[in-house]
Amino acid sequence: MLEKNIKELHEDLVNNKITSDKLVKKSIKACHDIQEKTNSFVTIIDEVKGETVTDELVSGIPYGIKDIFSTKDILSTGSSNTLKDYVPFFDATCVANLKKKGAVAVAKTVLDELGMGGTGTTGHTGVVHNPWNLDRMTAGSSAGSAASVASGVYPFALGSDTGDSIRKPAAYCGIVGYKPTYGMVSRYGMFQFASSLDTVGVLTRSVEDAAIVVDAMKGQDEKDMTTWDSSDIHLYDSLDKNVKGKKLFYIKEVCDIENYDNPNEELKSHLENFKEKVKLCEKLGMSVEGVSIDKTLLTALPSVYVVISCAEATSNMSNLTGIVFGPRGDGDNPMEMIKDHRTKGFSPLIKRRFVIGSYVLQSENQERYFLNAKRVRRLIVNKMNELFEKYDAMIAPVGTGPAKLLKDDKNTLSKDTTVLEELLQIGNYGGYPSITIPNGFINKLPVGMNITGKVKDDINVLNIAYALESEMEYKNQIAKEVK
Amino acid sequence: MAYKAVIGLEFHCEMKSHTKVFSNAINGYSKVSNEYVSPIDMAFPGTLPIVNKTCIRKAIEMAYILNCKIPEYMEFDRKNYFYPDLPKGYQITQFHNPVGVNGKIDINVNGKVKTVLIHDIHLEEDAASLDHYYDTTTIDYNRAGVPLLELVTEPCFNSSDEALAFLEHIKSIYEYTDISECDSKKGQIRADVNVSIMDEKDRELGTKVEVKNVNSFSNIRETIEYEIKRQSELKDSGRYNEVVQETRRWDDESKTTIHMRSKADAVDYKYFVEPNLPRYKITKELIEDIKKDIPPLADERKEKYMKEYNLNDYDSTVLVKNKKVSDYFEECIKLGADAKSACNWITTKILAEVNKSEEITIDDVFIRPNMLVELIKLIDDKKITNNQGKEVFAKMLEEKLTPSEIVKKYNMEVIEDENLIDNLVMEVINENAKAIEDYHNGRTNMLDYLVGQVMKKSKGKANPVQAKEKMIEKIK
Incomplete structure (x- = not known):
């Protein structure tokens, strides 16, 4: 039952094949069933009841929320010790919107501490395991959301994406991860990581579900001044697989195998698989061209991300002092208490990022690092916008292969794969709509591809993903190994 | 020996608005702690700032009045530092692109005109207030997020008289434009005062000492005078090297300034553009629109009183010095009072009442313009005598009754028979x-x-x- 998509569940609910209460209970039980193996959840909300089923497709349907979102009366930790007992008194706007439409939150999912990480290993409740192979990582930071959706405990879970935090774990877990255009969904109530990059999105097992969920939670919000009016955009209703004549491009420097010095077998298979899907695009009536982008610009991608995201993060997370909320630190005066709270609360990885963020913002370094990073970000966005004038979307393989082993999360990658590994950050630099869909398996592990389009052109991006998904056999797939 | 003093001011003033500058909590004065607070003011995780458009308009209005250059876009920056009164760990302010720069304004100092140069004016938020007790400190978030206008002058004053004349002038503008009440009793004003001294013939400025958070006009005057004296005495005794670039604070009990931190301890605020507030275009149309809203200021009213009502310079100055008094006077005129009579009653009797206590303004005086006008009319119509008028006035205050009620109660009406x-x-x-x-x-x-x-x-x-x-x- 739980492996069904939203539309199917909605029909079952409407036709009284199951009640919302029962569906929610099943989902909660399924969460408990996978928790030991995957460690997906910070909180499973046992006491929650079903909701009245209405015309809204999400009504009465259980779902998961990344623990980076503020949920009224429900523990919201950001997977950080600094917030380990924090119970908010208000809902994030996206959560409130889903609640209004009758969706039922049954779990809060684990993330890399405060969203800052890409492995799913740094949350304060421990490592998240990939349901396709428990020795593998899920990637992050939306680790628990990806693992739980891939395990089929509910049809969708909310995520947030600052670099690729929805789209990378989606690929590693063989599901769909959709980051809408920046400002389409309100960020109010999402614990901020890097405000200019942070985007609310969703992890699902089909493009249709992704469209349905974002339709339900998007909209201009007076509490987030970066949101815009998207009331004339109807994502789900616009899915028609009509992609004939669309023009796509991929970046040759990262997608062509001959550009790598010593590619490993995984990378070879991954790029080969991607090229097959390029052919599939052409079969669907789209044209695909390889374009070349200045290598200097491409290699700057990861550093730009480190500088901008760490700078904004160090400022954004300065509210975590243990004064207003969070465990009060020890000390003889407030400044010492703040220091103690932060010293004890944050993991070494986060502290390292704060140091970087502070360093690049210092007045003597700001020009060289922070302002230059913003300029390079602008150059990258200009280049992409120029390409989007000619093409409808960019396609790319996600990462350099399938999920990595947890035991060597310390990064054994050779240098020339870094750009491909971090490529999806482009989506955040420009605030572009970007979606990952599963596109095959390597060594029995799922891999994904990504479609990124121009700002506010979400419909087009989703349609391309929808058309491709329909021609492949990975739609609605579930990692049955954990069951 | 007398030296030339050079003084610069950073004048912070809390603005009047319904809600705070970046949240929808009430911007109001309350004796109850933490009454006017929204989750944004306490920086609960996930909250985002929303800008108050009225505050933006008023900031632009002030920049215009100060003849500043107004930028193309309104944008904000973060000033990052840790302190228990700063919930977000940063203050939203304007650093890179203030709402007004390079302004100037003429003021009157003891009858002479002086042009004051404005470095910049910017809009920002206030911090929470801390109350320190023997072994505890409490935090009151009522003030967190209250809109502040910070006005920074060039170091262009040479005496406390000049500095105070400027502050009085700005206070008057704030009152007439309804931008701020400038009430020091409510903690609405704070100034950072920069003072240095130099020999008259010197070309380079002396060592600048900054005194932070001086919170009333009288303390600002005392601070300036104390610093000039302190620095002059050191210089006189050949110890000018002891005047160092530092931040001090005014201690009201000892009436001295006290060292806070040296320049070496200066904080790097790591300013950067606030990403949560999209920049806001300041169009020509917007500026034109705001211009239309600027009411007549004190000088304009004074001119009118002298020209239209034939009041003398002194009386007119007294009437416009405080906007509430001027409003009171204009209300009397509107109700048909003779300007000279109204002026006489207000500048003598009414203001004597107001001046009895620091705690009250003209708005707190029981006799409202309509009552004063009624009293004036009784006298003008010879219903009561002048002397009776004075008696009625006193009895009105005493018994909280209107003029006709007093006249009736005490059977004071003039015999016409x-x-x-x-x-x-x-x-x-x-x-x-x-x-x-x-x-x-x-x-x-x-x-x-x-x-x-x-x-x-x-x-x-x-x-x-x-x-x-x-x-x-x-x-x-």
Whole structure:
């Protein structure tokens, strides 16, 4: 039952094949069933009841929320010790919107501490395991959301994406991860990581579900001044697989195998698989061209991300002092208490990022690092916008292969794969709509591809993903190994 | 020895608005702690700032009045530092692109015009307030997020008189434009004062000392005068090297400034553009629109009082010094009072009332413009005498009654009946044969005595002019 998509569940609910209460209970039980193996959840909300089923497709349907979102009366930790007992008194706007439409939150999912990480290993409740192979990582930071959706405990879970935090774990877990255009969904109530990059999105097992969920939670919000009016955009209703004549491009420097010095077998298979899907695009009536982008610009991608995201993060997370909320630190005066709270609360990885963020913002370094990073970000966005004038979307393989082993999360990658590994950050630099869909398996592990389009052109991006998904056999797939 | 003092001011003023500058909590003064607070003001995780458009308009209005260059876009920056009164760990302010730069404004210092140069004016938020007790500190978030306008002058003042004249001028503008009440009792103003001294012939400025968070005009004056004295004495005794670039604070108890931190401890605020607030285009149309909203300021009103109402310079100055007083006066005019009478009553009697206590303004005086106008009319219509008017005024304050209620209660209305006055005059004449004789023998001052007797018999209700006329008529 739980492996069904939203539309199917909605029909079952409407036709009284199951009640919302029962569906929610099943989902909660399924969460408990996978928790030991995957460690997906910070909180499973046992006491929650079903909701009245209405015309809204999400009504009465259980779902998961990344623990980076503020949920009224429900523990919201950001997977950080600094917030380990924090119970908010208000809902994030996206959560409130889903609640209004009758969706039922049954779990809060684990993330890399405060969203800052890409492995799913740094949350304060421990490592998240990939349901396709428990020795593998899920990637992050939306680790628990990806693992739980891939395990089929509910049809969708909310995520947030600052670099690729929805789209990378989606690929590693063989599901769909959709980051809408920046400002389409309100960020109010999402614990901020890097405000200019942070985007609310969703992890699902089909493009249709992704469209349905974002339709339900998007909209201009007076509490987030970066949101815009998207009331004339109807994502789900616009899915028609009509992609004939669309023009796509991929970046040759990262997608062509001959550009790598010593590619490993995984990378070879991954790029080969991607090229097959390029052919599939052409079969669907789209044209695909390889374009070349200045290598200097491409290699700057990861550093730009480190500088901008760490700078904004160090400022954004300065509210975590243990004064207003969070465990009060020890000390003889407030400044010492703040220091103690932060010293004890944050993991070494986060502290390292704060140091970087502070360093690049210092007045003597700001020009060289922070302002230059913003300029390079602008150059990258200009280049992409120029390409989007000619093409409808960019396609790319996600990462350099399938999920990595947890035991060597310390990064054994050779240098020339870094750009491909971090490529999806482009989506955040420009605030572009970007979606990952599963596109095959390597060594029995799922891999994904990504479609990124121009700002506010979400419909087009989703349609391309929808058309491709329909021609492949990975739609609605579930990692049955954990069951 | 006397040195040339060079003074610069950073003047922070809390703005008047319904809600705070980046949240929808009420911007108000409350004696109850943490009454006006939203999740944004306490920086709960996930909250985002929303900008108050009224505050933006008022900031642009002030930048315009100060003849500043106004940028193309309104944008904000983060000033990052840790302190328990700063919930977000940063203050949203304007660093890179303030709402106004390079302004100037003419002020009057003891009758002379001085042009003050404005470095910049910017919009920002206030921090929470801390209350320190013996072994605890409490935090009150009412003030967190209250809109502040910070006005930074060039170091262009040479005396405390000049600095204070400037502050009074700005305060007047803030009041007339309704941008701020500038009430130091409510903690609405704070200034950072920069002072240095130099020899008259020196080309380079002396060492600058900054005194932070001085919170009233009188303390600002004392701070400036103390610093000039302190630095001059050190210089006189050959110890000018002890004047160092540092931040000090004013200690109200000892009436001195005290070292806070040296320049080496200066904080790097790591300013960067606030990413949560999209920049806001300041169009020409917007500026034009705001211009239309600027009300007549003190100088303009003063000119009107002198030209249209023929009031003298002194009275007009007194009336416009405080906007509430000026508003009170204009309300009286609107209700039909004679300008000179209204001015006399306000500048003497009413302001005497206001000046009895620091705690009250003209708005707290029981006698409202309509009552004052009523009183003036009673006198003008000769319903009561001038002296009775003064009595009525005192009784109104005492008994919280309107003029007509007082007149009625004390039966003070002037006797209009001529026969009645004739009778009283005749009575007095019959009872004072000796006085009349003296009068006829040249003691003309006996007339006043006789009229006085008539007034006494009428219990003050006779019209004294009329009584005098009758008396002369009868005894001549």
